Amino acid sequence: MQARLIALDWGSTRLRAFLLGADGAVLETRQSNDGASTLSGADVFARALADLVGDWRADHPKLRLLACGMVGSQHGWREAAYVRCPADAAALASQALAIDDALSIVPGLVDDAAQPDVMRGEETQIVGALALNPELAENACLVLPGTHSKWARVSAGRVTGFATHMTGELFALLRQHSVLSRLMPSDGSSPASPEAFLKGVGAAQEEGGLAHQLFAVRTLGLFKQLAPEQLPDYLSGLLIGHEIASELQRAPQRLALIGDPALCGRYAQALHHLGHAAPLQLDNTAPAGLWQLAQTLQLT
Structure with a gap:
């Protein structure tokens, strides 16, 4: 199957890369410990990316790269501004940050209805969950357990608000x-x-x-x-x-x-x-x- 996209889930502690084919099929997966919190400076981020997927890019020079997670934080490669709730995939895509002609970063979400609450990376998992399970889009709560657990409320395909628990x-x-x-x-x-x-x-x-x-x-x-x-x-x-x-x-x-x-x-x-x-x-x-x-x- 022909490769169509290099997808990057670049969190605080790990960098995960997925070579995707038609319809988003995962052709190959790799990961490294070059998380965003361990790196500093654009050159260092670029080197970490090259170390992990440089051969993919050499084999498929026309492929675009799309990253989500803490790589787009204040302490990441470059900051991708938060998108306010309510938001859906189109709102996130409209604010994607282009690092260069090949690589773009998905923005995070902010819910500032009460005290500010933010997520980076989880918004992309939510988009994926809704794509895989459209029945969740109408009215559901998506729970993402972890170091900082997220409870995201979804209505009519949009994240209307969420809460983080440490x-x-x-x-x-x-x-x-x-x-x-x-x-x-x-x-x-x-x-x-x-x-x-x-x-x-x-x-x-x-x-x-x-x-x-x-x-x-x-x-x-x-x-x-x-x-x-x-x-x-x-x-x-x-x-x-x-x-x-x-x-x-x-x-x-x-x-x-x-x-x-x-x-x-x-x-x-x-x-x-x-x-x-x-x-x-x-x-x-x-x-x-x-x-x-x-x-x-x-x-x-």
Whole structure:
């Protein structure tokens, strides 16, 4: 199959490249640790790109490149200005930033209806999810779990607003650098404990603020109500449970989870425990989103 586009999902810690053929079919995938947060200066970004896909470009000199993610942030290659919600694929494509004749960067989204909230990279995954599952476009909430989880509300094919939760980053900080970590295994190799995870999810639905409930991660260990190896899962359940509880109050009934299958599975488990219908689960939809945006930009 003939190559049609080089698609780049260029996040903070990793650069993922996809050689796409007709209809966005993934012909080849590569990745490196040259994330946007590890690089500085246009020449360094250009070198990282050449190191990963230089041979693709040599073999297919007429191919265009389209990138999304933190490569377009203030600390990226060049800043691609945010597009305000509500926004759809056409709005994103209209503000794409051209680095040169071959490479363009997708802008991020900003929701400033209340306090400003931003995303970079997730907007492209949302475009891909809607292209792959058009039934979500009318009225749905797309959940992208991760270091900074996103809950994006979609109506009539547009992202109307979204909320970011620092759940993953909070877990890492508390797991490694707080008093809560002292009773947990230090090597991070604890076996999974679904029971402890769901216990944390349930506790998040009870009265009492998160800051108060977090201390129970320590006291449940002190009084031997949870084993040391169960405490990380309890902490995870508590944080994810609070995130879900706050968002279900305003999210449409139709949910879709997008991203790492293991992490999405954990959110699905929590939602099931709380009585919510099983959500649609999608893997990385960035290639589909980049293909859709490239079509809108007439790059292929």
